[in-house]
Amino acid sequence: MASKKLKRLDLVFKDEQDTEAILKKTFSRPESDIINDLISSGLKGRGGAGFPTGLKWKLTADTKGDEKYVICNADEGEPGTFKDREILSKVPHKVLAGMAVCGRVIGSRKGFIYLRGEYKFLIPDLEREIERFHQLLEKLGCGFRVEIFTGSGAYICGEESALFESMEGKRGEPRNKPPFPVTHGYNGKPTVINNVETLAHTYSIFKYGPEKFRDLGVQDSRGSKVFSVSGDTPVPGIYELEFGMTLQKFVDDFGDGDTKAVQVGGASGFCVPRKKFEKTIIGYQGKLTGESLPTGGSMMIFNSSRSMYNVLHNYLDFFVEESCGQCTPCRVGTQQLLLGIEAVKKGEKPSSYLDKLLELAESMRITAKCGLGQSVANSFASIVENFKEEMIY
Amino acid sequence: MSEMINLTIDNVPVSVPEGTTILEAAKKINVRIPTLCYHQDLCVAGNCRVCVVEQKGTDRLMPSCAMPVSEGMEILTNSLKARSARKHVIELLVSEHRADCTRCYKNGNCELQELSSEYIIGEDGFIDLIPYKEYTIDHYSPSIIKDDSKCIRCQRCVRTCNELQKIGALAVAYKGKDMKISTFFEKPMFEVVCTNCGQCVNRCPTGALTEKTYVDLVWSEMNREDKHVVVQTAPAVRVALGEALGMEPGMIVTGKLVAALRRLGFDSVLDTDFTADLTIIEEGNELLQRLKKALVDKDPAAKLPLTTSCSPGWVKFIEHAFPGYLDHVSTAKSPQQMFGALAKTFYAKKINVEPENIVSVSIMPCTAKKYEADRPEMRSSGYKDVDYVLTTRELALMIRQAGIDFASLPDDDYDSIMGESSGAGVIFGATGGVMEAALRTAYEVVTGREVPFENLNITPVRGMDGVREATIKIEGALPEWSFLEGVELRCCVAHGLANAKKVMDAVKAGTVNYHFIEIMACPGGCLGGGGQPIPTNEEIRRKRAEAIYREDAHKPIRKSHENPEVIRLYEELLHEPLSETAHKLLHTNYRARDRY
Numbered sequence: 003m004a005s006k007k008l009k010r011l012d013l014v015f016k017d018e019q020d021t022e023a024i025l026k027k028t029f030s031r032p033e034s035d036i037i038n039d040l041i042s043s044g045l046k047g048r049g050g051a052g053f054p055t056g057l058k059w060k061l062t063a064d065t066k067g068d069e070k071y072v073i074c075n076a077d078e079g080e081p082g083t084f085k086d087r088e089i090l091s092k093v094p095h096k097v098l099a100g101m102a103v104c105g106r107v108i109g110s111r112k113g114f115i116y117l118r119g120e121y122k123f124l125i126p127d128l129e130r131e132i133e134r135f136h137q138l139l140e141k142l143g144c145g146f147r148v149e150i151f152t153g154s155g156a157y158i159c160g161e162e163s164a165l166f167e168s169m170e171g172k173r174g175e176p177r178n179k180p181p182f183p184v185t186h187g188y189n190g191k192p193t194v195i196n197n198v199e200t201l202a203h204t205y206s207i208f209k210y211g212p213e214k215f216r217d218l219g220v221q222d223s224r225g226s227k228v229f230s231v232s233g234d235t236p237v238p239g240i241y242e243l244e245f246g247m248t249l250q251k252f253v254d255d256f257g258d259g260d261t262k263a264v265q266v267g268g269a270s271g272f273c274v275p276r277k278k279f280e281k282t283i284i285g286y287q288g289k290l291t292g293e294s295l296p297t298g299g300s301m302m303i304f305n306s307s308r309s310m311y312n313v314l315h316n317y318l319d320f321f322v323e324e325s326c327g328q329c330t331p332c333r334v335g336t337q338q339l340l341l342g343i344e345a346v347k348k349g350e351k352p353s354s355y356l357d358k359l360l361e362l363a364e365s366m367r368i369t370a371k372c373g374l375g376q377s378v379a380n381s382f383a384s385i386v387e388n389f390k391e392e393m394i395y
Numbered sequence: 396m397s398e399m400i401n402l403t404i405d406n407v408p409v410s411v412p413e414g415t416t417i418l419e420a421a422k423k424i425n426v427r428i429p430t431l432c433y434h435q436d437l438c439v440a441g442n443c444r445v446c447v448v449e450q451k452g453t454d455r456l457m458p459s460c461a462m463p464v465s466e467g468m469e470i471l472t473n474s475l476k477a478r479s480a481r482k483h484v485i486e487l488l489v490s491e492h493r494a495d496c497t498r499c500y501k502n503g504n505c506e507l508q509e510l511s512s513e514y515i516i517g518e519d520g521f522i523d524l525i526p527y528k529e530y531t532i533d534h535y536s537p538s539i540i541k542d543d544s545k546c547i548r549c550q551r552c553v554r555t556c557n558e559l560q561k562i563g564a565l566a567v568a569y570k571g572k573d574m575k576i577s578t579f580f581e582k583p584m585f586e587v588v589c590t591n592c593g594q595c596v597n598r599c600p601t602g603a604l605t606e607k608t609y610v611d612l613v614w615s616e617m618n619r620e621d622k623h624v625v626v627q628t629a630p631a632v633r634v635a636l637g638e639a640l641g642m643e644p645g646m647i648v649t650g651k652l653v654a655a656l657r658r659l660g661f662d663s664v665l666d667t668d669f670t671a672d673l674t675i676i677e678e679g680n681e682l683l684q685r686l687k688k689a690l691v692d693k694d695p696a697a698k699l700p701l702t703t704s705c706s707p708g709w710v711k712f713i714e715h716a717f718p719g720y721l722d723h724v725s726t727a728k729s730p731q732q733m734f735g736a737l738a739k740t741f742y743a744k745k746i747n748v749e750p751e752n753i754v755s756v757s758i759m760p761c762t763a764k765k766y767e768a769d770r771p772e773m774r775s776s777g778y779k780d781v782d783y784v785l786t787t788r789e790l791a792l793m794i795r796q797a798g799i800d801f802a803s804l805p806d807d808d809y810d811s812i813m814g815e816s817s818g819a820g821v822i823f824g825a826t827g828g829v830m831e832a833a834l835r836t837a838y839e840v841v842t843g844r845e846v847p848f849e850n851l852n853i854t855p856v857r858g859m860d861g862v863r864e865a866t867i868k869i870e871g872a873l874p875e876w877s878f879l880e881g882v883e884l885r886c887c888v889a890h891g892l893a894n895a896k897k898v899m900d901a902v903k904a905g906t907v908n909y910h911f912i913e914i915m916a917c918p919g920g921c922l923g924g925g926g927q928p929i930p931t932n933e934e935i936r937r938k939r940a941e942a943i944y945r946e947d948a949h950k951p952i953r954k955s956h957e958n959p960e961v962i963r964l965y966e967e968l969l970h971e972p973l974s975e976t977a978h979k980l981l982h983t984n985y986r987a988r989d990r991y
Contacts, residue, residue, distance in 0.1 A: 156570065173567060178441045178461040327548065327567070327574025328442045334487035337572050338521045345522065362521070365483040368455045368476070369444045376455070 011218070011226045011242045013206045014089060014096070014199065020209070021095050022138055025102065028208045029142060033063060033107045040204065043212035044224030049075055049160075049197030050267065050298045051373070052286045055204070058194055061184040063108040065192040070110035072101045073169075073188060073195040077118045077153050077160035080268035081320060082300035085228040086198035088240045090115075090124055093202060094131045098148060100201030102139060103208060104194050105146040113148040114188070116165050119155035157324035161372050162187075162195045164326065175326045176372035197298060199228050219245030223285030233265075233303035234258050243284075250279040252301070260305040263388070268300035269317040270377035273310070273384040310389035311347060315340070317381050325374060331366040332375025338362060339382055343393055353394045356386055402468035417448060417459035417470055428472050429481065429510055431488070432549035433460040434598050435932040436918065438558055443549050444484045445510065449477045456480055482514045490521040492601065493530075493544035500540075501602035504929060507547060508601075535583040537769045538591035538607060538762040546576055546603035552595035559918065561893040562712065564589035576603075579991050585766075588715045588990060590892065592708035592916045593762030593786075593925015606762045606926060609783045610793055616754045616783070617660040624754040625742065626661040627734045627813075628652060630668050631760040631824030631921035632787045634942035638935070639791030639928035640801040645938030647946050650806020655794050656758075657807060663746070666809045667757065668816030670730040670737070671823040671832070672955035673964065674705060677981055678727040678829075679837040679955075680972035682911055683876070691878045698722045700887070700902065700909040703829050705729040707767035708916025708925075710985060712892050717899050718987030726982040730823065731757050731764055732773050735780030736980040737813065741968050745812050750776060756783045758790050760824070760924035763916065772983045786926025815960040818851075818947035825943045826890035826920030827856040827863065830913040834867060834886070835954045841869055841876040851953050856886065857944070859919065859937060861894040863887070864909075885909045891918040 028036060040056030047053045062070060074097055078086040090097065101113040117124065132148050139146055151169055153159045159168045163177035166188045187193020203225060207215050215225045223245035232238050235256045243252075253261045265273050266284070274282050304313060318340040325332045342359045345351040360383055367379035386393055397412045404421050411420045416439070421428050432443035441461030448459045451469040456477055459470075471477060489511050496502050530544040548567075553576055556565040564587050568577035578587045596604045617624050637646040656664045681701065688697030704710055704725040713720060728736070734757070739750040757764065761784075767773065768781040785793075794801055809815070819835055822828030831853040838846040846853060846867070855865035865886045872880040887909045889898045895914045901907040917923045919936035922943060952958060969977045 158570070175567075178439065178458070180463065321571075323571045325571045325574075327570045327572070328550075330442070330444050330484050330487050330548075333548065333571065333574060334491050334521075334524070335483075337524060337527075338487065338490065341522045341524075341527070358521075361479075362483055362487075365480040369447050369480050369484060371442060371444070371458075 011244060013226055014202050014228055014242050015092055017093065018209070021099050021135075022142070024205065024209050025099055025138070025142055025144075028103050029106060029144065036103065036107050036208075037063065039207060039212045043207045043215040044219070044222075045200065045203055045207060045215065046223070046286060047197055048199035048203065048227065048298045050080070050270075055196065055200055058184060058196070059104060059107050062192045062194045065185050067109075067192040069112070069189070069191045070108050071188045071191060071193040072104045072108070072110050072113040073165070073193060074101055074113065074115045074198055074201055075160065075162065075165060075195055076115050076121065076198050077165060078121070078198070079118060079157040079160050080270065080298070080300055081317070082232050082265070082268045082302045083230045083298060085230045085240050085299055087121055087124065089198050089202050089228065090121070090128065094128055095135065096202040096205035097198055098132065098135045099208075100196070100204040101148060102135075102144060102146045103204065104196070104201070106144070108192070108194055110194075111145050111147065113146060114169065115148060115150045116159070116169065117150055117152045119153045122152055125150060125152070156326075157320075158326040158372075158374055161374060164372070165195070166193070173326075175328045176374075178371070199298060220283070220285055227299050229299040229301050231256050231301045231303070234261065234305035234308070235303045245285045247284050248280060249274055249282040249284060252284060253279055253303070256301070257303055258305055260307075261303055262306045262308065263304045263310065265300070265302040265304070265313070265381065267380070268302070269320050269381055270374065271300065272380050273313075273388060275388040310385050310392045311343065314343060314381065314385045314393075318343070321374070321378050329371040329375060331370040332378070335362055335366040335370075335375065336378055339378070343386075346393060356390065356393060360386060400464045400466050402464050402466070402470060404470045405472055411464055413463075415464050417457065417462050417464055417468075418446060420464050421459065421470075421472060426472055428459050429513070430460055431506060431510070431547065431600055432551060434551050434554075436559060436598070437551060437554040440550055440554065443488070443547070445481060447477060447480055447484070448472045449474045482516070485510050485514050486516055486520045488547045489516050491524045492547055493525050499545070499602045500605045500608065505602060506600035531581075533583045534607065536585040536589065536591065536607065536766070538765040539584055539589070539593060539596060540605050540607050541584055542603050542605070543575055545601045547601055548574060548576065549600060550576070551598040551600065552576060552604055555594045555598050559891060559893060560590070560592060560594055560916070561896045562588055562590055562592075565595060590708040590711040590715075590916060591763035591766040591925075592892065594917060596762060596925050597927065597929055597931050606786050606788065607765060608789055609765075609785060610789050613756055613783050613785060613793070616756075622752055622754045623662045623746070623748045624660070624756060625663045625665060625738050626656050626756045626758060627665050627667040627670075627731065627738075628656070628758045629731065629760055629824065629921060630671060630821050630828075630943065631924060631927070631939070632758050632790070634824065634922060634939045634946070635760060635927045636787050636791060637801075639788055640794060642802065644935045645942045647942045648801075649946065650808070651801055651804040653809055654804040654807035655799055655801060658799055659793055659797055661756070663742075663810050665734070665738075665813045666816050666820075667730045667734055668820035668823070669813045669958070669960060670733040671820035672817050672958040672961045673733055673981070674727055674730050675819060675829075675832045675836050675955035676961065676965075676972050677977060678703065678725045679833045679840065681725055681727060682833065683837060683840065684973065686910065687878065690882070696722075700912045701725055702912045702914055705823065705829060706914065706916045706921070707761070707763040708892065709895060709914045711763070711766070711988070712895060712916060713899070714985055714988040715990055716896065717903065720899065720902070721985040721987060723902075724985055726984065728773075728981055728983050729767060731759065731784075732767065732780055732983070733981045734813065735768070735773065736775040737964075739776035739778050739780060740980065741964065742813055750778055754783070755781050756785065757781050758785050758787065760787050760921045760927045761917075762786060762925040764926070775980050788926060788928060791928070812960060815958055816950075817955050817958045818950035818953040819955040820958070821947045821950060822943055824921045825857070825940045826915050827858070827888045827913065828920060828943070830856045830865075830886055830888050830911070832955055833911070836956045838867065838869070839954065839956070841873065841879055842871050843873050844871065850948070852944075856888050856913075859933070859940070861891060862889045862898055884911065887912045889913070890915040890920050890923075892916050
């Protein structure tokens with residue numbers, strides 16, 4: 003088995019029952035020290051956008067507000083991603099601890115877990131865990147409380163500002179930015195919104211210190227990352243790996259020996275063809291993920307039996323449905339890309355029409371309102387440019 | 396004093412206060428950035444992406460309508476990058492729009508059409524999405540047609556309906572490719588809370604929301620030998636019609652309006668202002684009677700505050716939103732409907748024409764008037780009191796169709812019997828006008844003296860603030876009104892249904908204690924009505940209001956009760972205010988309606 007050679011890390015999923023000790027230790031430290039630790043650890047958002055977590059906490063802590071919120075983004079909707087579900091089922095206490103410390107640091111008493119509608123089955127266990135956690139917080143004299151909010155299955159609600167709108171009882175549509183969540187988040191109040199995995203990582207940082215985390219990974223991509231591996235692989239599943247490996251190394255470990263391409267970062271991520279495996283590094287600078295949607299570590303492996311036209315068609319079908327429909331480039335652009343590749347395939351449009359579609363995708367990238375519409379171009383351009391012949395014939 | 400931000404737009408330095416958007420800053424140096432979802436009256440949406448601009452050194456473009464300026468920005472509104480992305484956005488909008496321009500009611504008055512012409516959107520655009528979709532064209536409402544195939548999802552209508560008017564009849568439904576503007580349970584507009592105010596029509600950039608037009612029906616009625624076509628013109632039409640015929644906002648065109656109507660072939664050209672004066676007599680006396688019942692007789696059935704009833708959008712709004720308060724609404728019909736009832740009774744007799752041969756047409760700044768004329772209550776003459784309602788825009792269309800050079804028309808006068816009006820009737824067209832007109836009359840009825848304001852201008856009730864309050868102390872009341880001596884008459888004026896809701900919520904909560912409230916459904920009152928020329932914005936409405944008050948100031952008669960034709964009507968037909976005949980012809984009742 004390929005996986006035997008894997009250097010699999012076990013930071014996030016290690017079942018450490020020492021939440022009380024960690025919280026006691028962390029609560030006793032000055033807030034600025036906690037923030038500095040996070041900043042020096044190099045932890046970046048694991049939802050996909052990669053915003054430095056320590057800086058996000060600092061900005062929110064520095065914003066004055068009568069009320070502030072900590073939100074755990076568990077609207078894991080990116081095709082090919084299933085790691086947050088696993089984290090919430092296996093080590094929810096780490097996520098909750100991360101939220102409580104964040105609450106302490108920024109001055110918030112209220113946290114929410116925005117849970118993907120399809121993950122409702124997690125609720126009973128999560129509720130029990132939250133209950134236990136609340137008892138622990140009470141013991142420690144901390145008034146922070148966490149509540150679960152369930153979404154209704156719209157992909158767009160993983161986008162942070164659409165998520166706030168959804169929580170406020172409105173239609174889940176992204177807002178104009180600025181202002182950003184650190185000043186105007188949920189209910190217009192300063193809000194930290196972190197991905198499930200990000201919060202779980204903070205636990206390790208509080209426990210082992212920032213150095214251990216920073217020692218892992220490369221340059222701008224520090225620490226480890228939980229990957230959801232799927233597709234043509236003999237060993238699909240969830241793997242925590244160190245940042246910085248080449249895609250070639252990844253394919254050697256996970257591929258079935260016939261890998262033609264890897265879609266990194268889900269439907270909103272990039273498709274890397276075989277010839278680029280060697281020089282693609284898995285990490286933020288290697289374009290690990292898309293722009294600001296909760297992609298975070300989806301690795302879809304395709305072997306030579308797969309039609310990349312079908313792959314792209316499938317992604318575009320997804321976007322055509324999941325665009326909120328608010329902004330023109332995303333609502334209409336996605337439909338045009340889909341109908342466009344169909345027309346080329348059927349011979350109703352010349353192959354040169356693909357160039358017009360590539361230009362359109364670029365316009366969508368620079369004009370769409372949120373990460374969804376902006377990142378459609380990622381998969382579209384990388385698939386069309388690298389597998390043009392499959393689009394036409 | 397907010398901080399000034401320095402930036403350059405297309406290499407021109409500009410300095411604007413913090414918080415200014417790029418779009419506003421560009422306007423300051425006369426750079427027009429094209430927009431579609433942006434509207435001055437509405438909050439910023441930033442969803443059409445037509446207004447994107449480039450900031451030097453930034454990869455993505457920015458929506459200039461939503462992006463506040465920051466120090467040192469270097470904005471390029473017309474770079475190749477911005478232009479080509481903008482062209483893509485316009486091409487995309489055209490691809491989902493049924494661009495059947497020559498057959499469109501809004502042909503020539505469509506913002507998408509203008510933009511696609513400006514950006515040379517040719518045949519080689521994207522795939523036409525129309526054949527791939529199912530669309531609804533809702534033409535069941537007597538006022539508004541909603542054609543989803545023309546919709547570009549800018550949501551101006553949604554923001555108008557929800558923010559400006561707080562009605563919530565229109566909302567966004569579904570997502571992705573299926574996203575559309577819809578109603579509760581996708582019912583037709585006439586079955587939901589829509590008040591027919593037409594503010595959405597005024598702000599729709601394309602032909603997705605238009606008034607239902609009756610132009611051709613009116614033409615054919617005028618062609619019939621056996622019919623006598625009577626037309627009435629609402630106060631606000633004369634200060635806006637010019638805009639739809641190439642004139643500047645704020646022009647008073649009353650004389651040309653009358654001349655044009657005659658040339659079009661209307662047999663009697665009469666004035667809604669006449670019945671506006673009549674409304675004041677009836678409604679003013681209703682107010683005084685109610686005050687007496689409430690203050691002297693302590694009659695619990697006499698509900699205060701009394702609210703006006705001339706705005707049919709407001710009437711339908713209160714029927715839906717505050718059905719428990721219908722007995723606060725004046726029973727006096729709107730001037731349009733008073734006119735209609737009289738046209739087929741009193742007037743028909745006067746000119747010796749059988750009522751069934753009278754065709755009663757009204758020219759209104761309003762789309763809700765079309766609905767009002769259709770209400771089953773509005774048949775006091777035994778016939779449909781008002782047969783056809785045309786908006787200011789539709790009249791402009793007829794004038795163009797007839798090839799009339801409007802600007803060069805000589806001024807003409809209204810026909811008599813129901814054509815005379817006072818300045819008080821004229822100001823009905825502006826928010827606060829009904830209140831001012833009513834006070835001019837009521838105060839004089841009670842005290843025998845004119846209202847104590849210079850030149851009769853009751854300035855506290857004028858202006859464009861959403862909710863205005865005024866108190867008038869009654870001093871020196873005549874003996875029969877002695878119970879009002881020293882009473883401070885508490886008045887309130889609100890325009891736009893969001894403000895109406897605010898006032899009614901306060902009335903309901905008991906936090907206010909008004910005697911009389913004037914409410915107009917549309918921002919600015921009728922002059923900002925849903926049937927008025929497009930575009931509309933605060934400045935245009937202000938100019939129309941100024942024109943209205945100018946017209947009032949120049950009228951020889953300024954008070955409704957001094958209108959000689961109104962006096963004659965009482966002598967010959969009604970005898971006294973609130974008489975039995977008056978009740979039969981000029982008053983109505985309301986019905987509670989569900990919220991959904």
